[in-house]
Amino acid sequence: xxxxxxxxxxxxxxxxxxxxxxxQGRRERPRRKPDQPWWFALPALAVFGVFFLLPNLLNFVxxxxxxxxxxxxxxxxxxxxxxxxxxDGSLARDIRITVEYAxxxxxxxxxxxxxxxxxxxxxxxxxxxxxxxxxLPVLISALAxxxxxxxxxxxxxALNGVLSSLAGRPVDTPWLGSTTWTLLVVTLIHGWKWMGxxxxxxxxxxxxMPGDVLEAARIDGAGGWRTFWSIRFPLLAPAVTFxxxxxxxxxxxxxxxxxxxxxxxxxxxxxxxxIYMFRVFGQGLYAQASAMSLVxxxxxxxxxxxxxxxxxxxxxxx
Numbered sequence: 001x002x003x004x005x006x007x008x009x010x011x012x013x014x015x016x017x018x019x020x021x022x023x024q025g026r027r028e029r030p031r032r033k034p035d036q037p038w039w040f041a042l043p044a045l046a047v048f049g050v051f052f053l054l055p056n057l058l059n060f061v062x063x064x065x066x067x068x069x070x071x072x073x074x075x076x077x078x079x080x081x082x083x084x085x086x087x088d089g090s091l092a093r094d095i096r097i098t099v100e101y102a103x104x105x106x107x108x109x110x111x112x113x114x115x116x117x118x119x120x121x122x123x124x125x126x127x128x129x130x131x132x133x134x135x136l137p138v139l140i141s142a143l144a145x146x147x148x149x150x151x152x153x154x155x156x157x158a159l160n161g162v163l164s165s166l167a168g169r170p171v172d173t174p175w176l177g178s179t180t181w182t183l184l185v186v187t188l189i190h191g192w193k194w195m196g197x198x199x200x201x202x203x204x205x206x207x208x209m210p211g212d213v214l215e216a217a218r219i220d221g222a223g224g225w226r227t228f229w230s231i232r233f234p235l236l237a238p239a240v241t242f243x244x245x246x247x248x249x250x251x252x253x254x255x256x257x258x259x260x261x262x263x264x265x266x267x268x269x270x271x272x273x274x275i276y277m278f279r280v281f282g283q284g285l286y287a288q289a290s291a292m293s294l295v296x297x298x299x300x301x302x303x304x305x306x307x308x309x310x311x312x313x314x315x316x317x318x
Contacts, residue, residue: 063291069284081291093268094276095299098252101187101272102303105251108191110243113198114236118228120199121206131203135196142193146260149189150176153261176262179269186270190257194250198243205239206232241311248307252300273299 066077085091116134120127137145152158153175163171175185209232217227255274258264264271264279271279273296281289 059290059293059297062287063294065287067287067290069286074287077287081288082295084288085292085295090268090271090276091295094271094273097183097269097271098273098296098299099303101183101190101254101258101270102248102251104184104187105190105194105254106244106247108188109194109198109247110240112191112195113243114202116195116199117202117206121203131199134199137193138196140193142256143260145189145193146257150261153185177266179267182262182266183270186258186261187251189261190251190254193257194247198247201239201243202236205236209235237311237315241308241315244311245304245308249300249304252303253296 062074063081064077064079065074066080067074120131120134154160155172155174155177159175160171160173163173176182213231213235214227217231222230253274254272255278258270258272258275259278262270264275273292277289277292277296280292
């Protein structure tokens with residue numbers, strides 16, 4: 001009589017072998033979900049291409065044409081538009097004003113933002129409320145901010161009215177009409193508008209600092225200023241890089257705040273490069289305005305890249 005256990009033991013490997021070889025015995029793998037059709041992205045790609053990619057590509061073409069309100073057709077013009085810009089007489093002045101504007105905005109925006117981040121660092125109800133208050137200007141339209149300050153700083157505006165009440169005599173200071181300090185006033189307005197964003201970035205940097213390093217500094221007897229300057233500020237290097245870079249690039253491309261407050265005046269003392277470009281475009285010289293935008297792009301690259309490289313190197317040396 002044959003041992004049934006032996007038969008079962010011998011039959012098991014054969015059954016396994018049949019299971020592997022026969023299609024019926026194979027284990028069915030879970031079916032992979034089909035990928036999303038790529039054409040779902042077509043509407044977004046179309047919007048991106050028509051309203052962003054194509055205009056930017058054409059911006060490298062139109063500067064070399066004679067496109068204007070005075071020509072029925074567009075033809076090739078070579079470097080004549082760039083030659084006209086160089087001999088216009090306003091290029092060097094407006095580049096200088098734009099660079100001064102960008103540097104002042106970067107100083108004010110980061111100074112205000114860092115000071116607010118240090119003052120509102122603790123997570124209290126009071127501090128959370130005022131963080132939201134100081135961030136509100138970031139959400140307001142830049143044109144609205146410009147027109148608001150234009151009304152406040154007019155010679156018969158609210159600021160001179162308050163100063164007149166305090167001084168007991170009429171005050172009619174032309175805050176936006178002086179060739180001496182108007183550029184400084186407009187950069188203060190720009191820095192005030194964007195200081196809330198810088199504050200949030202610095203707050204994130206302060207909150208991410210390792211507590212054991214700060215505790216070790218306190219144990220070693222370092223005071224508040226010494227701890228900030230030797231430990232906390234170096235650890236804020238990534239936040240400084242981001243804020244300084246965005247402030248410089250954003251202010252060199254500014255238009256709305258300056259247009260709403262001074263429109264480039266008085267006497268072209270606040271005529272940044274985009275105001276100059278807007279004036280030329282309004283004269284119907286479209287190709288020349290496109291050439292100026294290309295010049296501004298090159299200026300931003302030439303000035304911003306060394307700053308970014310220097311700040312990144314500073315981060316790596318911390």
